[in-house]
Amino acid sequence: MSEAAFEEVSVLSSIYCGEGEFLLVQQSAQDGLMVQINSTVGGERGPDVRLLFQLHPRYPSCPPVISVSSTGLSRSQCHDIRQKLLDQAAALPPEPMVHQLVEWLQQCVEVTENCRGNKEEDEAKEEGRKRDKEEEWTAVLSLDHIRSQNRYTSQLQRWTQQLQLGGRLLLGRSILVILQGARPNIKEFCRLLRTVKVDVDSSGKKCKERMMKVLTESPTSSSGGHGLQGFVVMTYESIPQLTAAFQEINMTGLYQQIRPSLSD
Known part of the structure; x- marks a missing residue:
């Protein structure tokens, strides 16, 4: 693993220092590092989202593999968030990016709002997005x-x-x-x-x-x-x-x- 990756993991553990916020799941020379970050999306009353970042040994030269899960969001919503994060990671320069991706996730409020809105509002939003x-x-x-x-x-x-x-x-x-x-x-x-x-x-x-x-x-x-x-x-x-x-x-x-x- 690169020194930059180890430094980033150290910084992440300091930033996400609350109970259950950060976990180093795996560390190996062959598979790299895997870190788990639990984040609340859309404010204190928003759903909790669990993010897994698999950092390849060549990271940050290549973007991380990302998985998303949540008890407050549907499977399709988690899939949409994951895809957005992967697209964002691919667009970023080859630098440590995990913290930036987690911060960017907070901007995905529109995605998560669907779980709190009523069906009519959701359908209207979806129709508007289709028109756009x-x-x-x-x-x-x-x-x-x-x-x-x-x-x-x-x-x-x-x-x-x-x-x-x-x-x-x-x-x-x-x-x-x-x-x-x-x-x-x-x-x-x-x-x-x-x-x-x-x-x-x-x-x-x-x-x-x-x-x-x-x-x-x-x-x-x-x-x-x-x-x-x-x-x-x-x-x-x-x-x-x-x-x-x-x-x-x-x-x-x-x-x-x-x-x-x-x-x-």
């Missing part, structure tokens, strides 16, 4: 800065592929990301952008994109777009060039909406 998935949306994001361009761009492209989004990255005085696809996937992209270290700060330390802004978000039918394919990086040096970039993808109307928000 079926309807294509377009969003334009503004980024504060990109210092490590290769690293940052590669991560953005990876996320658009994983989330089945079309994307354009426009590099100039204003840094813009245009996304097109299912609305929940666009929201997940924004969440990843704010929570994953995608760039470096002025001192060279890895940092998150906390200054990202959503300039506009609307159904694609109202934005005038005709469907973005893949992920393309475009550079512009002037406002006319930026205008032309939006014209090229048939989004002039969208550009007029965000123009007041852009730097001159």
